[in-house]
Amino acid sequence: MPLDTSTYTLAHLRLDGRRWNELRRLSASISTSGSADGSSYLEQGNTKILCTVTGPQEQKQGGARRESNEAKVEVELNVAAFSGVDRKRRARGDRRSQEMQHTIASAFQAVLFTHLYPHSTVVITLHVLSQDGSLLACCLNAATLALIDAGIPMSDYVSACTVASSPTGSTSSGDLEATDPLLDLNGVEEQELAFLTIGTSGEEGKVLVLVMETRCRVERLEGMMAVGLEGCGRIRGMLDGVVREHGKNVLEARVG
C-alpha cells in the first residue's frame, strides 16, 4: 500500500518523496509537430502525452450531414501498447477509452467558441506514450495546449488534476481529521486509493469535469474538491507559463 510505508506515517512523505499537496514535475511544450494544425507534448511525472489537433475542418463526407450551427469536437485516444508496465494492446473503441473520449470532447465543447465555426469538426488526437496515473487529467491539459497552438478560440484554459481521499488507515471510525487528501496521484497510488479527477476552467475555477470511479465517504468529498481546485489553479498557471514562453520565443525569432 503506498501509504502504509513508514515514511508516510513518520514524515508524511509519499513513495516518490512528495507531500500531500505537491504536484509532480510538469513540463510541456507546444507546437511540437510540424504537420498538424496544433500540437503539444505534456509530461506530468512519468505520464507522457502527445496531442495533435486538426481543425476546424469540413465534416466527413457521407454519413448523415449534421445540421448544426456549431463546430463539433471529436476526440481520439490512442493508448500505446508500450505505455504501461505490461505490454497490452487496447482494442480500439473499448469502453474505457470511449468514456474518456466522450468526457474530453464534452469538456471542450463547452469551452471552445464553437459558434464561430458552424458545420465543421475539430479533431483532437491524443497519443499516450507512457502512463503513470492521472491519465484523464493529463489528457485534458495536453489537449488545452494543443488547441491553443491550433489557434482555436476558447474562453479559458482547461486544467485538470487528480485528488485522492486520505485513507482511513487505522484511525477509528469517529476520527475524521485523519490526514489530508493527496494531490496528483501516480500509478501506484491510483490503484490503491479512492480518487477523483477534477477539471476546471478559468481563474475562478469553474468545474467542467468531475470523474470518480471509486468510492469514498461523502464527508471527505468537499475537502478533496477544495484541494483539487487549488491544484487545478496551479496547473493553469503552469500551462499559461508554457504558452507565454512559446509566444515570446516565436516573437523573438521573428523580430530578431
Add this chain to the structure above:
Amino acid sequence: MPPQYSTALPLSPAELSYLHTSLSFDPPIRPDGRTATQFRPLIAETDVLPSANGSARICFADGTEAVVGVKCEVERSPSDRSILRSKEDDVKRLVTGGGDEEMRDESSGGEDDEVGNGSRGRGEGRNEWVEMAIEIPGYRDDDALPVFLSAMITEALVSDGELKNRLYINQRFHWRLYIDILLLSSPLSYPLPLLSLTTHLALLRTRLPALVSEKDEDPHFNDDWEAATLLYPQSDQTTTRPPVTLLVMSVGDNIIFDPSKDELAVADAVLTVSIGKTPSSGLRLLSVRTVDPPSRLTAPGVPNSTNSANGDTAPPMQEALMLREAMDEHSLWRPPRGGMKRALVGRMIKMVVDKNGVGEEVLEGLEGVDKALEECITAIEAKDTETAKQWEQERETYTPTTIDELIVMLNPINTALNGGRSSRVWMRTKDDVLNLKHRVVRRIAASDTINNFLMDMWAAEVHRASPSEVWLN
C-alpha cells in the same frame, strides 16, 4: 481505406514533367537542392520511454514522426518440449505454476533477458517470439498499409536468424519481444524508411535484465537495471545489427536516395532495400522489394495538338493516341511504363551495400546517436574540464558559436548523413563550451532525466529559440 483528412493535392502533368526532367539531368537536380545520395536532416532520440526495454523517436524534416517501443515478457515455451524432459522437471513445473508472476515481481520492469553468455550453444529460437504492431493514425489495424509495412519490417528483422536465438532462456522459458511502432502523424510520404530507422534505433538500445538463474530452473533476474545486457551486444564478434530498410528510386539512369513525396510522384521505379550489418563481412543484403511507384497512377498530359480547348476540334481517339505516342517523352508527361532494367537494379543495390556506400553511412549515423549522447553525458556528469580542454586542442575550422548550432550538431546523424563528417565534429567548439557546460549541468540538475533535457533541446531547435531562453525556466 485512405486517411480521412489527408490534404494531398495531386500534381499536374506540367509539374510532373518538370520534376521528372530535372531529376533526369546528370547530376540530378532535386527540388530541395540535395545531392543524389544526401539524406534530409532528422532528429533522433533514444530511451524516450521510461517503461519500455528500448525506445526511440525519429522526426523527419517533412514533419512525420515515429516512436517505437520495445517491450519483452517471459513466456513459457510450448509444452511439446516437455516430452524430452524428465518427470522430475514436470513435477517441478507443476509446483512452481506461479513462476511467471514470481518472475515479474523479482525483476524490475518485469521483463526477462535473453540468454546472454551462458547457453549460447543451446539456443534455438522461433520467429514467432517476435511480434510487431504498427499503428498509423487514420488506418485500421487490418488495412493494407499497416499489414504490409509490418510484414516487410518483420521479414528483414528475422531474416538473419540470430535475433530469435537471443530470445531463448532455457528449455522452459523464452523471451517474447513486442515491437510497437507508432506513427505520430499522417503519412505524407511512404513511411517505410522512417519506421525502419526508428525500429533499428530502438532495438539497438533494447536491454534485457541480466539472468542470474542457471540452466532450466525458473528464470530469476538481477533487479539492478544497470546490469541489464543489450539485445544487440556492442562488442560481440558474431552478432549482427538490426536491419535497416531504405527507399531507393530511379529516374532514367539516375539513382536517388531518400526521395521526398514530390520525387516519388515521378519515379520510374522504386525499391526498398533491407540491409544488415555483420561485423565480419560488412554489409549484407537481406531483401529487396519493388514498390509500385505512385507515378503510374497519374494522368498523362494532353498535347496541344489534340487539345480541344484551343478552339479546334479534337481528333478522334485513335489519332490522338498515335499523336501522343509519337511525341517526345520529355516534352509531355507520360506515366512510366514497363519494368526496370536489371542492370539498374544491380547498380542500386551496389550503391547501398558497397563499402563507404549509403548503407554504411546510415548505419554509422544511427550508431553515432548513442555514442555522442553517452560521451556528452559522461563528460557533463564528471564536470570534466580536461575533456573540454582536449576539445579546444582539437579545434577545427568550423566552430559553432551559439547554442542553436550546437543543438543542431548534437544530432550526429544529421552531420553523418549530410556531409560525411564524423560524429565527433560537434565536440569541437570554442571557449564558450565551458560556459555552456556549466549551464547544461544546472539544467540537468533541474530536470529529472536526460530525456527531458533532450526534449528541451529539441524544443529549442524547433522553436529556434535564442540561447538564453532555453535556460530561463
